[in-house]
Amino acid sequence: MQTEIVGKPVPRKEGRSKVTGAARYVDDLSMPGMLYGATVRSPVARGRIRAVTFGEGIPWDEFVVVTAKDIPGENAVALILLDQPYLADGFVNHAEEPVLLLAHEDKHLLERARRAVTVDIEPLPAVFTLEESLAGKEIVWGEDNVFKTYLVDKGDVDEVWAQPDLLIVEGEYSTGAQEQLYIETNGVIAVANAAEGVTVWGSMQCPYYVHKALLKLFALPPERVRVVQCETGGGFGGKEEYPSMIGGHAALLSWKAGGRPVKIIYDRAEDMVATTKRHPSLTRHRTAVTREGKLVAMDIEFVVDGGAYATLSAVVLSRGTIHAAGPYTCPNVRVRSRAVATNVPPHGAFRGFGAPQSIFALERQLDKVAGAVGLSPAEFRRRNFIREGETTATGQVIREPVDMAGLLDRAFELTDYEAKRERFARENAENNSTQKRGIGFASFMHGAGFTGSGEDYLKSIVGAEADAEGRVRVLAASTEIGQGTNTIFAQIASNALGLDYDLVEMAQPDTGNVPDSGPTVASRTCMIVGKLVESAAVGLRQTLQGAGLLTEEYTQDGWREACRQYVERYGALKSFSQYKPPPGVHWDDEKYQGDAYGAYAWAVYVAEVTVDTLTYETRVDDFVAVQEVGKVVHPILAAGQIEGGVAQAIGFTLYENVVWQDGRMINNQMTNYVMPTSADLPPIRVHFEEQPYQYGPAGGAKGIGELPMDGGAPAILNAIEQATGVRFTHVPLMPEALMRGLNENR
Amino acid sequence: MRAYLPDYHLRAPKTLSDALELLAREPGMWRAFAGGTDLMVLLEFGALKHKNFLSIRHLPELRGIEVTPEHVTLGALTSYTEIQRDADVRREFPLLCAAARETGGIAIQNRGTLGGNVVNASPAADSPPALLVYDAELELVSASGTRRVAYRDFHTGYKQMDMRPDELLRSIRLPRTTGDLHTYYRKVGTRKAQAISKICFAAGARLASDGRIRDARIGLGSVAPTVVRCARTEDVLRDQTPDEATIKAACASLVQEIVPIDDMRSTAEYRARVAANLLADFLSTLKIDGGKSDSA
Ligand SMILES: Cc1cc2nc3c(=O)[nH]c(=O)nc-3n(C[C@H](O)[C@H](O)[C@H](O)COP(=O)(O)OP(=O)(O)OC[C@H]3O[C@@H](n4cnc5c(N)ncnc54)[C@H](O)[C@@H]3O)c2cc1C
Secondary structure (H helix, E strand, O other): OHHHHOOOOOOOOOHHHHHHOOOOEHHHOOOOOOEEEEEEEOOOOOEEEEEEEEOOOOOHHHOEEEOHHHOOOOOOOOOOOOOOOOOOOOEEOOOOOEEEEEEEOOHHHHHHHHHHEEEEEEEOOOOOOHHHHHOOOOOOOOOOOEEEEEEEEEOOHHHHOOOOOEEEEEEEEEEOOOOOOOOOOOEEEEEEEOOOEEEEEEOOOOHHHHHHHHHHHHOOOHHHEEEEEOEOOOOOOOOOOHHHHHHHHHHHHHHHOOOOOEEEEOOHHHHHHHOOOOOOEEEEEEEEEEOOOOEEEEEEEEEEEEEOOOOOHHHHHHHHHHHOOOOEOOOEEEEEEEEEEOOOOOOOOOOOOOHHHHHHHHHHHHHHHHHHHOOOHHHHHHOOEOOOOOEOOOOOEOOOOOOHHHHHHHHHHHHOHHHHHHHHHHHHHHOOOOEEEEEEEEEEEEEEOOOOOHHHHHOOEEEEEEOOOOOEEEEOOOOOOOOOHHHHHHHHHHHHHOOOHHHEEEOOOEOOOOOOOOOOOOOOHHHHHHHHHHHHHHHHHHHHHHOOOOOOOOOHHHHHHHHHHHHHHHOOEEEEEEOOOOOOOOEEOOOOEEOOOOEEEEEEEEEEEEEEOOOOEEEEEEEEEEEEOOOOOOHHHHHHHHHHHHHHHHHHHHHOOOOEEOOEEOOOOOOOOOOOOHHHOOOEEEEEEOOOOOOOOOOOOOOOOOHHHOOHHHHHHHHHHHHHOOOOOEEOOOHHHHHHHHHHOO | OOOOHHHOEEEOOOOHHHHHHHHHHOOOOOEEEOOOOOHHHHHHOOOOOOOEEEEOOOOHHHOOEEEOOOEEEEEOOOEHHHHHHOHHHHHHOHHHHHHHHOOOOHHHHHHOEHHHHHHHOOOOOOOHHHHHHOOOEEEEEEOOEEEEEEHHHOEEEOOEEOOOOOOEEEEEEEEOOOOOOEEEEEEEOOOOOOOOOOEEEEEEEEEOOOOOEEEEEEEEEOOOOOOEEOHHHHHHHOOOOOOHHHHHHHHHHHHHHOOOOOOOOOOHHHHHHHHHHHHHHHHHOOOOOOOOOOOO
């Protein structure tokens, strides 16, 4: 039975309701007496609030108004630190920071009222870029603008520089902010009052993050707060931490309104201007390599711009830091990294979580190093790929068979890379066509699950229950956000129990009803939580067998009968499973050494481009994504994850440019923030290799959610370098910058 | 929706004369609402200042494509889809078809109108450069009569035009004298659909049998406060052979003639250089045989 369900493209669990429109997103819900909420935000980036005035012509007595003074608990969004207020109290630290909340029955009048409130602020000097923050132009957070630093130190880098016969290559790379652009904007409904506690329904990735934040905001015990995830139209990290903010806001309004339900739905403009984006980054590389092309030392400095508050920057920085040295063996590696503060809205989680930034830098740098050694980018990497038994930058011994060279071969075969590389070089030189062609690649890995001791600290729990008809329900807080959680969890459970897929269903993520299986982030849902789903399901079987109701071999009818008898005799049949680290895993948080991730997905991506030298626009003509992911649970969903991630990476690389003015995004509409359309995307050809991970579910699955975001940017810029001969170092590479680069290098 | 809807009024006069009467009675009070694809964006953003609108979509006098031996006349309400489907327009006015094909997406092409594109007066609009190349003429109607304005004289400044508040645009008339022009159209907007132009370039010319350029016409969008016809550069090209020296001189003239700006979408430098590159590319495609080059 095993092989029947895993690897099979079964219909999505919630597919029918989404296609027919029956699926209920938060804005589809309405409650009697419901009010609409709106947020009054700071017009400036940094300053002292002098006064808030309520304009003429608005029936203010009809409005619910909430300020920082109305907060029953602590005015801080509980996440890692407690530095970010729900509502500015005296000071603002970024443009669009929430200052005041309004609610009214009439959402049009509400909008008019929002515009009638003036927040008068005495501006203070602000810093808007990571460079300004590093230079200490103004201290805007803590003592030195630094949220977090890490040091990864393997071997002795400083020893190396003086050694004879080495080539030393330096490079500097940077990446811009990127908006997640989930289809459904942030939205919630809250009901809150002293008698009944607080309930929030909404679009979110992590119900228990919102739960934790509300406990602090209202100073309530856990059982008085309930958070329910509605059908969610995408997240990409943008609904990891932000729902704690908007959920808290709606709850504060409801609390003040005596428990009337309050709905807040951001429009696209507000969602883009006020919520989190990908951290901009700066990476400096200094690489030592032998004349034969063996890496000897990598000295890497990695900085991310965290925005005005700490939020998740420390964790984003951590993942970026650990991925900074890539899937290569190098005896001496040092990564010094910092997350710094600026006066822009806090940057946050976005698919890849720091890794796309540092991998971009590394994979650009390695093409440069290869050139310096006189090797092709491919041959240079082949000489340095990490293999089983070797150690990563953090000293993690790779205990699984890894075949980066094999992935490279496969990717090259699928793209006819070598022949094209040669042909494009010849054609670009020979003809004077305005269209220049190039092909490039990137090789990389992405760790699944929380970094280091993160999973051990989370201690996630998943439950499974079976009813008298033998139907199995999986109880987890892991959310379906379009990526397929419901479907793969049901596959994993039905596979574990040898039951029909249709016999397994998913409980709605509701903190009142499901255990904390951790956040839906970090490529952990399939590998970590899926494994817990599997063990919880197996627990049901073991209980039935232990009770003597089920034989070793059984049919579906036998299962149903056993469940019927069990429930009749003993009541509810439930089983829970909690995370335990696999044996032999060690992580040292102080030294940042050890087993950074339980498992990695490995990949080689190839991009083929045409650069139009009339308009300086780049078109990606073809894209091949080859990756080893342990085990493919659902081939269509898995390919969909890769295709979507590559599309997002193409946007990150060539199209999506956040235009800042005084710390505020000014192109906060989809008209002017140009994400690629389907007409702009190449065929994305996805190929999986499977090398089962011993501790993964369903025969060895690893994580794939973030992986496809990592390789696109460097592969494309490597291809553009072939097309143009120019070594570009920043993404997004907009046509205007490409033009400048071409002219400077003429 | 950031607008307060009760502030807005929409009327639908039964006939064109009712509409014109209303416009004449309260000049400046009422504005036309055609496809609404420009107006609704402003409304959604809470940036639609004007409050009173006249729906004109149902007025037959503003609809239809009429062909006479001298002219093709497009009603102001002609949609981009209608433009692309019309055989005469397709044959004789390929630049306009190219513009229509690259405007918005299918929904916008069904709903948006050529008249709306003209009167909205965005310097980044995609059809006006083509209309400029074709020497379009506008027919404006009001309760006091009808008048014609050469399209190249219509836009007088940023969002300023030669149209009175009591007038409606009734139609756009194209002389049927350009069927044998070599044409070239290129919209540059970074992405392939749903893009606002950073530069929109439309051009036409003929090469006479002596190999010299006759009748060069260049229309550009997003390089000045209005869409522009580049008359000075056309003068530079007149009666020249399209060799390297001519191309250089024409490009030099073009970047003098346009006044692009830096904004959130692009830079002045990019706009000027790409405009020049496209002009050079256009000129290098001119062939004596008089056949049509294909538009991008
Ligand atoms: C998603 C999207 C994509 C778009 N893409 C493009 C694009 O690629 N290229 C492009 O050029 N434009 C684009 N537009 C803008 C818009 O669709 C076009 O300008 C369209 O032609 C406007 O026509 P309309 O009938 O919808 O105008 P409306 O919105 O109805 O009106 C626009 C203006 O013209 C006035 N007006 C309209 N008709 C008349 C008339 N007969 N007489 C007097 N005044 C009149 C109105 O009062 C108003 O001021 C896009 C818009 C959207 C929403």
